[in-house]
Amino acid sequence: xxxxxxxxxxxxDNPVEHAMPAEARxxxxxxxxxxxxxxxxxxAPMAGVxxxxxxxxxxxxxxxxxxxxxxxxxxxxxxxxxxxxxAEQIETAISNVESGCGLLMTEFTSADxxxxxxxxxxxxxxxxxxxxxxxxxxLFGSNPETLAEAARIVEDTGxxxxxxxxxxxxxxxxxxxxxxxxxxxxxxxxxIFHAIRSAVTIPFTVKFRMGWNESQIVCVELAxxxxxxxxxxxxxxxxxxxxxxxxxxxxxxxxxxxxxxxxPVVGNGxxxxxxxxVAMVAETGCDAVMIGRAAPANPWIFRQIAQYTATGSYERPxxxxxxxxxxxxxxxxxxxxxxxxxxxRDARIGDPGAPTDRSSSVGWDPVGKMKQFxxxxxxxxxxxxxxxxxxYHARTGPxxxxxxxxxxxxxIEAGECVEPLAAADSEDSAQxxxxxxxxxx
Numbered sequence: 001x002x003x004x005x006x007x008x009x010x011x012x013d014n015p016v017e018h019a020m021p022a023e024a025r026x027x028x029x030x031x032x033x034x035x036x037x038x039x040x041x042x043x044a045p046m047a048g049v050x051x052x053x054x055x056x057x058x059x060x061x062x063x064x065x066x067x068x069x070x071x072x073x074x075x076x077x078x079x080x081x082x083x084x085x086x087a088e089q090i091e092t093a094i095s096n097v098e099s100g101c102g103l104l105m106t107e108f109t110s111a112d113x114x115x116x117x118x119x120x121x122x123x124x125x126x127x128x129x130x131x132x133x134x135x136x137x138x139l140f141g142s143n144p145e146t147l148a149e150a151a152r153i154v155e156d157t158g159x160x161x162x163x164x165x166x167x168x169x170x171x172x173x174x175x176x177x178x179x180x181x182x183x184x185x186x187x188x189x190x191x192i193f194h195a196i197r198s199a200v201t202i203p204f205t206v207k208f209r210m211g212w213n214e215s216q217i218v219c220v221e222l223a224x225x226x227x228x229x230x231x232x233x234x235x236x237x238x239x240x241x242x243x244x245x246x247x248x249x250x251x252x253x254x255x256x257x258x259x260x261x262x263x264p265v266v267g268n269g270x271x272x273x274x275x276x277x278v279a280m281v282a283e284t285g286c287d288a289v290m291i292g293r294a295a296p297a298n299p300w301i302f303r304q305i306a307q308y309t310a311t312g313s314y315e316r317p318x319x320x321x322x323x324x325x326x327x328x329x330x331x332x333x334x335x336x337x338x339x340x341x342x343x344x345r346d347a348r349i350g351d352p353g354a355p356t357d358r359s360s361s362v363g364w365d366p367v368g369k370m371k372q373f374x375x376x377x378x379x380x381x382x383x384x385x386x387x388x389x390x391x392y393h394a395r396t397g398p399x400x401x402x403x404x405x406x407x408x409x410x411x412i413e414a415g416e417c418v419e420p421l422a423a424a425d426s427e428d429s430a431q432x433x434x435x436x437x438x439x440x441x
Contacts, residue, residue: 016248016270018279025309026277029102030264030287033203033232035134035160037102037288039306041277042235042266044292045105045138045163045207048372052127053336054296055104057329059132061299100306102288104135108165108179111141111150126157136161138207140168142177142188144195155200161232162200164192166208166222169241180241183212189222193229203232207268207290210253213242219253220260227261235266235290245293254284266290274304274314296376299325319381319416323408326377327401330370334397337366370400383407 029038043050043058106126114122128135137154139162141147147164154162166189168179175181182189197204206226211217223234236257238249249269258265267286271277277289294301300317307314317325374391378384390403 016276018273018275024278024282026274026281026289026305027287028309030266032103032161032205032264035103035203037134039100039102039302039309040288041101041302041305042103042288042290043101043105043295043302044268044290045108045165046292047107047168049296050105050107052129052132053329053332053369055106055132055135056129057332058101058295058299058302059104061303061325100304101302102134103161104132105163106135106137106159108138108140108168109150111139111147112143114139114150114153115146122153122157126154126159128159134160136163136203136205138163138165140165140173140178142182142192144188144191147192148195148199151196151200151204155202159202161203161205162196163235164196164204164206166206167237169209169244174241180209180212183209183218183222183241184216186218186222186225190225190229193226193231197230204230205233205235206231207235207237207266209237210240210250213240216240217253220256223257223261223263223265227263231263233264233266234261235268237290238267238269251280251284254280254286258285258287264288268292272298272301274301274308277301277305278308296373297379299329299377319408320412322377322381323404323412326374326404326408329373329377330366330397330401330404333366333369334401337397366397367395367400370394370397 027040029036030040031037043055106128109125114125117125126137137157137159139147139150139154141150151162165179166182168174170179173179173181177185177188182192193206206222208219208222210219217240219236223236226234234257236254238251238253239245239247251267251269254265254267254269264287265284266288267280267284268290271280271289271291272294277291280286280289289305291301298304298317300315300321304314304316371392371394374388378387381387387403387407390407391400394400394403
């Protein structure tokens with residue numbers, strides 16, 4: 001049975017292991033209206049995760065050559081002869097910094113809250129930077145006029161696309177007839193489609209689930225409605241609302257939706273590896289792949305998919321790569337915190353009517369964000385439980401970074417972190433992932 005509240009599961013129920021199809025690839029690009037998504041991969045909107053820091057981090061996630069890293073480390077140690085030389089050389093960027101993620105999505109944002117806010121406050125909740133393009137903003141709500149107004153705000157703010165959330169299973173969202181709650185009211189969805197489409201000229205897409213439960217599957221009918229109302233693309237999370245995040249995603253419904261419409265169809269659900277992404281395309285014919293909870297656990301997944309698309313193979317990160325990644329993300333959080341520390345108190349998350357998007361709020365509690373992401377980022381790292389425990393007891397950002405250094409640098413200097421990490425489903429990592437966060441992917 002789904003867990004109470006439908007909190008996200010950081011592990012998967014008996015994940016299916018896919019072999020890489022010999023001829024299949026994730027498409028190099030897909031066009032959603034006037035926007036070209038290249039490559040055809042999308043970062044799923046996830047509450048509490050896809051704020052501006054994480055989005056930019058994913059867009060610019062780096063991979064490094066193990067051979068070059070080793071050479072630089074040894075050369076630096078010889079030249080400087082100091083104890084910290086090896087650690088310093090670890091920070092030398094070797095390869096390109098593009099992540100291979102074609103489209104970024106914001107956290108889902110309340111249309112009601114957004115429509116009521118002052119313009120200055122709206123900008124804080126819809127913060128994004130120039131290097132995030134193309135980027136889409138996702139809205140949730142149930143009132144067609146309010147959603148249309150919120151979509152106009154999204155367009156005026158400069159987003160490339162606007163997306164309607166019909167997938168979130170959380171009780172607090174469904175209780176307001178938002179998210180997947182609307183799947184029981186197709187006529188109202190039709191009104192919302194028409195209102196938003198009439199309000200904006202940017203590409204308009206919808207993300208939805210198969211239906212409320214197994215006896216109320218509406219995804220094909222809903223897809224046809226979206227096409228008739230002039231939407232530009234669809235994303236199907238191949239589970240029902242009743243499933244939450246449990247069980248297996250039923251990719252066969254993605255194939256049925258793809259066969260039913262001419263719109264671009266994005267597949268979502270149980271994509272953990274490049275093999276999964278390619279298998280989804282091969283089995284369903286979908287035009288693009290959306291990745292949710294696998295991205296925080298393996299921020300290289302988009303780059304790996306792009307590598308496989310280009311070359312037929314991909315690199316797996318080492319523990320040293322993960323050290324670089326953790327430190328880079330934590331440093332980005334601290335930088336954003338410094339940039340936003342002068343925000344007025346009424347711009348903080350938690351105010352009445354405040355939208356769910358936390359993209360401007362990360363600066364208020366970077367340490368809390370570090371602790372949240374420590375469970376994701378240490379997924380599969382041998383001995384990672386010790387690092388997580390140390391991070392949880394740290395009180396400041398510099399203390400967190402010091403714990404990261406204390407854990408990784410001796411291992412790197414001793415040459416213990418050069419082997420690629422496995423699929424990260426170890427007993428250690430599974431035990432470290434309590435279902436304690438709401439993430440709508």
